[in-house]
Amino acid sequence: MARSDCYPWTEAAFDAFFSSKDRQAHAYLLAGQSGLGKTVLAEQLAKAMLCQQQVDDACGECHSCRLLESGNHPDLHVLQSEKRTVEVNDLFAIYAPRYLEDESKRKRRKKPSAIIAIDQVRGVIPDINTRPHLSACRIIVLNAAEDLNINAANSLLKSLEEPPSDCFFLLISHEPGRLLPTLRSRCNRIDFRTPDKAQTLEWLNKQLPGRTDTARLIDSAKGIPLRALALADGEINTDESRVFQAMHKLANRQTDPVTAAAELIKKSELIEILTLLQIMTSTIIRLKIAARNGSAVEKDENKALIDLGKRLNFKQLYTFLDDLSESKQLAGGPLDDTLALESGLISWQRMFSK
Numbered sequence: 001m002a003r004s005d006c007y008p009w010t011e012a013a014f015d016a017f018f019s020s021k022d023r024q025a026h027a028y029l030l031a032g033q034s035g036l037g038k039t040v041l042a043e044q045l046a047k048a049m050l051c052q053q054q055v056d057d058a059c060g061e062c063h064s065c066r067l068l069e070s071g072n073h074p075d076l077h078v079l080q081s082e083k084r085t086v087e088v089n090d091l092f093a094i095y096a097p098r099y100l101e102d103e104s105k106r107k108r109r110k111k112p113s114a115i116i117a118i119d120q121v122r123g124v125i126p127d128i129n130t131r132p133h134l135s136a137c138r139i140i141v142l143n144a145a146e147d148l149n150i151n152a153a154n155s156l157l158k159s160l161e162e163p164p165s166d167c168f169f170l171l172i173s174h175e176p177g178r179l180l181p182t183l184r185s186r187c188n189r190i191d192f193r194t195p196d197k198a199q200t201l202e203w204l205n206k207q208l209p210g211r212t213d214t215a216r217l218i219d220s221a222k223g224i225p226l227r228a229l230a231l232a233d234g235e236i237n238t239d240e241s242r243v244f245q246a247m248h249k250l251a252n253r254q255t256d257p258v259t260a261a262a263e264l265i266k267k268s269e270l271i272e273i274l275t276l277l278q279i280m281t282s283t284i285i286r287l288k289i290a291a292r293n294g295s296a297v298e299k300d301e302n303k304a305l306i307d308l309g310k311r312l313n314f315k316q317l318y319t320f321l322d323d324l325s326e327s328k329q330l331a332g333g334p335l336d337d338t339l340a341l342e343s344g345l346i347s348w349q350r351m352f353s354k
Protein backbone atom coordinates (compact mmCIF):
# COMPACT_ATOMS: atom_id res chain seq x y z
CA MET A 1 0.00 0.00 0.00
CA ALA A 2 1.40 3.34 -0.99
CA ARG A 3 0.96 6.75 0.47
CA SER A 4 -1.61 7.44 -2.23
CA ASP A 5 -3.76 4.80 -0.54
CA CYS A 6 -3.68 6.69 2.75
CA TYR A 7 -6.92 7.99 4.09
CA PRO A 8 -6.87 11.68 3.21
CA TRP A 9 -6.82 12.65 6.88
CA THR A 10 -3.78 10.48 7.67
CA GLU A 11 -1.58 11.59 4.76
CA ALA A 12 -0.02 14.35 6.81
CA ALA A 13 0.91 11.93 9.59
CA PHE A 14 2.49 9.58 7.05
CA ASP A 15 4.56 12.39 5.55
CA ALA A 16 5.52 13.76 8.94
CA PHE A 17 6.77 10.35 10.00
CA PHE A 18 9.32 10.21 7.21
CA SER A 19 10.25 13.86 7.05
CA SER A 20 10.84 14.00 10.78
CA LYS A 21 14.50 14.44 11.60
CA ASP A 22 13.76 12.66 14.81
CA ARG A 23 14.25 9.22 13.37
CA GLN A 24 16.17 8.31 16.48
CA ALA A 25 12.91 7.20 18.02
CA HIS A 26 12.37 3.49 18.00
CA ALA A 27 8.90 3.34 19.41
CA TYR A 28 5.82 5.14 18.15
CA LEU A 29 2.41 5.30 19.75
CA LEU A 30 -0.46 5.76 17.29
CA ALA A 31 -3.13 7.07 19.61
CA GLY A 32 -6.76 8.02 19.09
CA GLN A 33 -10.32 6.78 18.98
CA SER A 34 -11.26 3.72 17.04
CA GLY A 35 -12.32 4.42 13.46
CA LEU A 36 -9.70 7.03 12.56
CA GLY A 37 -7.42 4.79 10.51
CA LYS A 38 -4.59 4.09 12.96
CA THR A 39 -4.24 0.44 12.02
CA VAL A 40 -4.14 1.19 8.32
CA LEU A 41 -1.52 3.88 8.88
CA ALA A 42 0.54 1.44 10.95
CA GLU A 43 0.34 -1.03 8.07
CA GLN A 44 1.50 1.62 5.63
CA LEU A 45 4.37 2.73 7.84
CA ALA A 46 5.48 -0.87 8.34
CA LYS A 47 5.40 -1.53 4.61
CA ALA A 48 7.27 1.64 3.81
CA MET A 49 9.98 0.96 6.40
CA LEU A 50 10.47 -2.62 5.27
CA CYS A 51 10.51 -1.83 1.54
CA GLN A 52 13.93 -2.50 0.03
CA GLN A 53 13.75 0.54 -2.22
CA GLN A 54 14.02 2.80 0.84
CA VAL A 55 12.20 5.73 -0.71
CA ASP A 56 9.97 6.58 2.24
CA ASP A 57 7.08 4.74 0.67
CA ALA A 58 6.37 1.12 -0.18
CA CYS A 59 7.19 0.49 -3.85
CA GLY A 60 4.81 -2.45 -3.98
CA GLU A 61 7.16 -4.33 -6.28
CA CYS A 62 10.32 -5.34 -4.46
CA HIS A 63 10.80 -8.73 -2.83
CA SER A 64 9.97 -7.29 0.58
CA CYS A 65 6.76 -5.61 -0.56
CA ARG A 66 5.56 -8.77 -2.29
CA LEU A 67 6.40 -11.03 0.64
CA LEU A 68 4.67 -8.67 2.99
CA GLU A 69 1.40 -8.78 1.10
CA SER A 70 1.52 -12.56 0.95
CA GLY A 71 1.83 -12.78 4.72
CA ASN A 72 5.37 -14.19 4.70
CA HIS A 73 7.64 -11.29 5.58
CA PRO A 74 10.15 -12.47 8.20
CA ASP A 75 10.73 -8.99 9.66
CA LEU A 76 7.17 -8.05 10.54
CA HIS A 77 6.10 -9.22 13.97
CA VAL A 78 2.58 -8.64 15.25
CA LEU A 79 1.28 -9.05 18.76
CA GLN A 80 -2.45 -8.83 19.14
CA SER A 81 -5.17 -10.67 21.00
CA GLU A 82 -6.79 -13.77 19.68
CA LYS A 83 -10.11 -11.92 19.73
CA ARG A 84 -8.89 -9.16 17.46
CA THR A 85 -7.26 -11.71 15.18
CA VAL A 86 -10.51 -13.60 14.78
CA GLU A 87 -12.69 -10.53 14.41
CA VAL A 88 -10.71 -8.23 12.16
CA ASN A 89 -9.57 -9.56 8.85
CA ASP A 90 -6.58 -7.38 7.98
CA LEU A 91 -2.87 -7.70 7.28
CA PHE A 92 -1.97 -7.87 10.97
CA ALA A 93 -4.38 -10.75 11.53
CA ILE A 94 -2.31 -12.77 9.04
CA TYR A 95 0.87 -12.19 11.05
CA ALA A 96 -0.54 -12.50 14.57
CA PRO A 97 -1.01 -16.30 14.90
CA ARG A 98 2.75 -16.86 15.09
CA TYR A 99 2.74 -15.57 18.66
CA LEU A 100 -0.68 -16.77 19.73
CA GLU A 101 -1.12 -19.94 21.74
CA ASP A 102 -1.40 -23.20 19.85
CA GLU A 103 -4.68 -23.65 18.14
CA SER A 104 -5.46 -26.71 20.22
CA LYS A 105 -5.16 -24.68 23.43
CA ARG A 106 -7.14 -21.80 21.98
CA LYS A 107 -9.97 -24.09 20.98
CA ARG A 108 -10.46 -25.22 24.57
CA ARG A 109 -11.54 -21.72 25.54
CA LYS A 110 -15.18 -20.79 25.16
CA LYS A 111 -14.41 -17.28 23.97
CA PRO A 112 -11.30 -15.98 22.23
CA SER A 113 -8.95 -14.21 24.60
CA ALA A 114 -9.05 -10.41 24.47
CA ILE A 115 -5.61 -9.82 25.98
CA ILE A 116 -2.03 -9.86 24.79
CA ALA A 117 -0.44 -12.28 27.23
CA ILE A 118 3.08 -12.39 28.60
CA ASP A 119 3.83 -15.52 26.57
CA GLN A 120 3.24 -13.57 23.39
CA VAL A 121 5.72 -10.92 24.49
CA ARG A 122 8.21 -13.59 25.54
CA GLY A 123 7.75 -15.20 22.16
CA VAL A 124 8.73 -12.07 20.26
CA ILE A 125 11.73 -11.03 22.39
CA PRO A 126 14.23 -13.35 20.65
CA ASP A 127 13.10 -11.89 17.33
CA ILE A 128 13.71 -8.37 18.62
CA ASN A 129 17.30 -9.28 19.34
CA THR A 130 18.26 -10.99 16.12
CA ARG A 131 19.28 -9.32 12.87
CA PRO A 132 16.63 -8.54 10.26
CA HIS A 133 16.35 -11.35 7.75
CA LEU A 134 15.46 -9.44 4.64
CA SER A 135 14.82 -5.74 5.16
CA ALA A 136 16.90 -3.05 6.78
CA CYS A 137 14.93 -3.26 10.01
CA ARG A 138 12.36 -5.24 11.93
CA ILE A 139 8.96 -3.93 12.91
CA ILE A 140 7.13 -5.03 16.03
CA VAL A 141 3.45 -4.08 16.02
CA LEU A 142 1.32 -4.03 19.16
CA ASN A 143 -2.31 -3.94 18.20
CA ALA A 144 -3.73 -2.72 20.46
CA ALA A 145 -1.33 -1.80 23.23
CA GLU A 146 -4.09 -1.51 25.86
CA ASP A 147 -4.72 -5.23 25.41
CA LEU A 148 -1.37 -5.99 27.04
CA ASN A 149 -1.99 -7.27 30.52
CA ILE A 150 0.16 -5.85 33.27
CA ASN A 151 2.77 -8.62 33.20
CA ALA A 152 3.03 -8.51 29.45
CA ALA A 153 3.41 -4.72 29.52
CA ASN A 154 6.13 -4.91 32.13
CA SER A 155 8.03 -7.52 30.27
CA LEU A 156 7.90 -5.41 27.11
CA LEU A 157 9.26 -2.30 28.86
CA LYS A 158 12.88 -3.34 28.81
CA SER A 159 12.87 -4.04 25.09
CA LEU A 160 11.18 -0.74 24.46
CA GLU A 161 13.82 1.05 26.47
CA GLU A 162 16.85 -0.26 24.66
CA PRO A 163 15.87 -1.75 21.36
CA PRO A 164 18.57 -2.67 18.83
CA SER A 165 19.11 0.15 16.36
CA ASP A 166 17.38 -1.71 13.54
CA CYS A 167 14.20 -2.50 15.45
CA PHE A 168 11.09 -0.32 15.49
CA PHE A 169 7.93 -0.60 17.57
CA LEU A 170 4.54 0.58 16.39
CA LEU A 171 2.05 0.63 19.24
CA ILE A 172 -1.57 1.22 18.30
CA SER A 173 -3.88 2.40 21.05
CA HIS A 174 -7.56 3.26 20.96
CA GLU A 175 -7.41 4.09 24.67
CA PRO A 176 -3.95 5.49 25.37
CA GLY A 177 -5.10 6.56 28.84
CA ARG A 178 -5.15 2.90 29.86
CA LEU A 179 -1.48 2.30 29.04
CA LEU A 180 1.18 2.16 31.70
CA PRO A 181 2.69 5.66 31.93
CA THR A 182 6.12 4.09 31.63
CA LEU A 183 5.06 2.49 28.36
CA ARG A 184 3.62 5.74 27.01
CA SER A 185 6.66 7.75 27.93
CA ARG A 186 8.95 5.52 25.91
CA CYS A 187 7.07 6.24 22.70
CA ASN A 188 6.91 9.10 20.24
CA ARG A 189 3.26 9.88 20.06
CA ILE A 190 1.27 10.29 16.83
CA ASP A 191 -2.18 11.61 17.74
CA PHE A 192 -5.21 10.94 15.58
CA ARG A 193 -8.06 13.43 15.70
CA THR A 194 -11.48 13.57 14.09
CA PRO A 195 -10.99 15.13 10.64
CA ASP A 196 -13.12 18.07 9.59
CA LYS A 197 -16.51 17.20 8.26
CA ALA A 198 -16.00 18.52 4.72
CA GLN A 199 -13.02 16.22 4.22
CA THR A 200 -14.85 13.24 5.68
CA LEU A 201 -17.89 13.96 3.53
CA GLU A 202 -15.84 14.12 0.36
CA TRP A 203 -14.20 10.82 1.21
CA LEU A 204 -17.41 9.07 2.28
CA ASN A 205 -19.23 10.18 -0.87
CA LYS A 206 -16.52 8.49 -2.90
CA GLN A 207 -16.91 5.30 -0.87
CA LEU A 208 -20.69 5.28 -1.14
CA PRO A 209 -21.70 6.52 -4.56
CA GLY A 210 -25.44 6.91 -4.73
CA ARG A 211 -26.03 7.40 -1.03
CA THR A 212 -27.80 10.63 -0.32
CA ASP A 213 -27.51 10.43 3.45
CA THR A 214 -23.75 10.54 3.92
CA ALA A 215 -23.81 13.77 5.93
CA ARG A 216 -26.25 12.19 8.33
CA LEU A 217 -24.14 9.05 8.59
CA ILE A 218 -21.18 11.19 9.61
CA ASP A 219 -23.25 12.94 12.27
CA SER A 220 -24.47 9.60 13.63
CA ALA A 221 -20.86 8.44 13.78
CA LYS A 222 -19.87 11.63 15.63
CA GLY A 223 -17.56 12.55 12.79
CA ILE A 224 -15.49 9.34 12.89
CA PRO A 225 -15.03 8.39 9.22
CA LEU A 226 -14.63 4.61 9.44
CA ARG A 227 -17.50 4.39 11.89
CA ALA A 228 -19.70 6.26 9.39
CA LEU A 229 -18.69 3.77 6.72
CA ALA A 230 -19.44 0.87 9.05
CA LEU A 231 -22.90 2.29 9.73
CA ALA A 232 -23.52 2.38 6.00
CA ASP A 233 -22.21 -1.15 5.53
CA GLY A 234 -24.48 -2.43 8.22
CA GLU A 235 -28.18 -2.29 7.94
CA ILE A 236 -29.40 0.48 5.73
CA ASN A 237 -30.80 2.39 8.58
CA THR A 238 -32.51 5.50 7.42
CA ASP A 239 -35.85 5.76 5.66
CA GLU A 240 -34.27 7.91 3.02
CA SER A 241 -31.63 5.41 2.02
CA ARG A 242 -34.10 2.51 2.11
CA VAL A 243 -36.41 4.32 -0.28
CA PHE A 244 -33.56 5.35 -2.52
CA GLN A 245 -32.15 1.81 -2.63
CA ALA A 246 -35.59 0.50 -3.58
CA MET A 247 -35.90 3.04 -6.42
CA HIS A 248 -32.46 2.16 -7.65
CA LYS A 249 -33.00 -1.59 -7.53
CA LEU A 250 -36.40 -1.34 -9.21
CA ALA A 251 -34.94 0.75 -12.02
CA ASN A 252 -32.28 -1.91 -12.58
CA ARG A 253 -34.68 -4.84 -12.19
CA GLN A 254 -32.83 -6.10 -9.15
CA THR A 255 -36.09 -6.41 -7.25
CA ASP A 256 -39.80 -6.37 -7.98
CA PRO A 257 -42.46 -3.95 -6.72
CA VAL A 258 -44.18 -6.50 -4.49
CA THR A 259 -41.00 -7.41 -2.63
CA ALA A 260 -39.80 -3.80 -2.43
CA ALA A 261 -43.15 -2.56 -1.11
CA ALA A 262 -43.32 -5.29 1.52
CA GLU A 263 -39.82 -4.45 2.76
CA LEU A 264 -40.41 -0.72 2.90
CA ILE A 265 -43.76 -0.91 4.63
CA LYS A 266 -42.30 -3.14 7.33
CA LYS A 267 -40.19 -0.28 8.64
CA SER A 268 -41.86 2.95 7.59
CA GLU A 269 -45.32 4.49 7.28
CA LEU A 270 -46.86 4.66 3.81
CA ILE A 271 -47.17 8.42 3.96
CA GLU A 272 -43.48 8.85 4.82
CA ILE A 273 -42.42 6.57 1.99
CA LEU A 274 -44.57 8.44 -0.51
CA THR A 275 -43.17 11.76 0.69
CA LEU A 276 -39.62 10.49 0.22
CA LEU A 277 -40.47 9.21 -3.26
CA GLN A 278 -41.76 12.71 -4.05
CA ILE A 279 -38.63 14.36 -2.70
CA MET A 280 -36.32 12.07 -4.70
CA THR A 281 -38.36 12.51 -7.86
CA SER A 282 -38.34 16.30 -7.44
CA THR A 283 -34.59 16.17 -6.92
CA ILE A 284 -34.16 14.15 -10.10
CA ILE A 285 -36.21 16.77 -11.99
CA ARG A 286 -34.20 19.61 -10.47
CA LEU A 287 -30.89 17.96 -11.43
CA LYS A 288 -32.18 17.29 -14.93
CA ILE A 289 -33.14 20.94 -15.37
CA ALA A 290 -29.75 22.01 -14.07
CA ALA A 291 -28.05 19.67 -16.53
CA ARG A 292 -30.10 21.09 -19.41
CA ASN A 293 -29.11 24.61 -18.41
CA GLY A 294 -25.50 23.61 -18.14
CA SER A 295 -25.47 24.48 -14.45
CA ALA A 296 -25.36 20.95 -13.11
CA VAL A 297 -23.05 20.37 -10.24
CA GLU A 298 -22.19 16.72 -10.55
CA LYS A 299 -21.52 16.16 -6.92
CA ASP A 300 -20.87 12.55 -6.05
CA GLU A 301 -23.81 12.47 -3.70
CA ASN A 302 -26.12 13.28 -6.59
CA LYS A 303 -24.58 11.02 -9.15
CA ALA A 304 -26.96 8.09 -8.77
CA LEU A 305 -29.98 10.39 -9.00
CA ILE A 306 -28.53 12.06 -12.09
CA ASP A 307 -28.02 8.65 -13.66
CA LEU A 308 -31.63 7.67 -13.00
CA GLY A 309 -32.77 11.00 -14.43
CA LYS A 310 -30.88 10.40 -17.66
CA ARG A 311 -33.03 7.34 -18.28
CA LEU A 312 -36.33 9.23 -17.94
CA ASN A 313 -37.96 12.18 -19.68
CA PHE A 314 -39.65 15.14 -17.99
CA LYS A 315 -43.15 14.01 -18.92
CA GLN A 316 -42.63 10.66 -17.18
CA LEU A 317 -41.25 12.30 -14.10
CA TYR A 318 -44.07 14.84 -13.75
CA THR A 319 -46.69 12.15 -14.32
CA PHE A 320 -45.09 10.05 -11.62
CA LEU A 321 -45.16 13.02 -9.23
CA ASP A 322 -48.88 13.45 -9.92
CA ASP A 323 -49.49 9.77 -9.22
CA LEU A 324 -47.66 10.08 -5.93
CA SER A 325 -49.79 13.06 -4.87
CA GLU A 326 -52.92 11.09 -5.66
CA SER A 327 -51.71 8.08 -3.69
CA LYS A 328 -50.98 10.35 -0.77
CA GLN A 329 -54.54 11.63 -0.76
CA LEU A 330 -55.83 8.08 -0.73
CA ALA A 331 -53.50 6.95 2.03
CA GLY A 332 -55.33 6.05 5.19
CA GLY A 333 -58.45 5.25 3.17
CA PRO A 334 -59.90 1.81 2.46
CA LEU A 335 -57.03 0.78 0.18
CA ASP A 336 -54.44 -1.44 1.85
CA ASP A 337 -51.14 0.41 2.44
CA THR A 338 -48.98 -2.27 0.88
CA LEU A 339 -51.17 -2.44 -2.21
CA ALA A 340 -51.10 1.34 -2.54
CA LEU A 341 -47.32 1.37 -2.37
CA GLU A 342 -47.03 -1.53 -4.79
CA SER A 343 -49.01 0.33 -7.38
CA GLY A 344 -46.73 3.36 -7.01
CA LEU A 345 -43.61 1.24 -7.36
CA ILE A 346 -45.04 -0.58 -10.37
CA SER A 347 -45.42 2.80 -12.12
CA TRP A 348 -41.86 3.70 -11.17
CA GLN A 349 -40.38 0.47 -12.51
CA ARG A 350 -42.49 0.57 -15.67
CA MET A 351 -40.88 3.89 -16.64
CA PHE A 352 -37.56 2.10 -16.97
CA SER A 353 -38.77 -0.70 -19.22
CA LYS A 354 -37.39 -0.51 -22.70
Ligand SMILES: [Zn+2]
Pocket: 051, 052, 053, 058, 059, 060, 061, 062, 063, 064, 065
Ligand atom coordinates in the same frame (compact mmCIF):
# COMPACT_ATOMS: atom_id res chain seq x y z
ZN1 LIG B 1 9.18 -2.29 -1.96
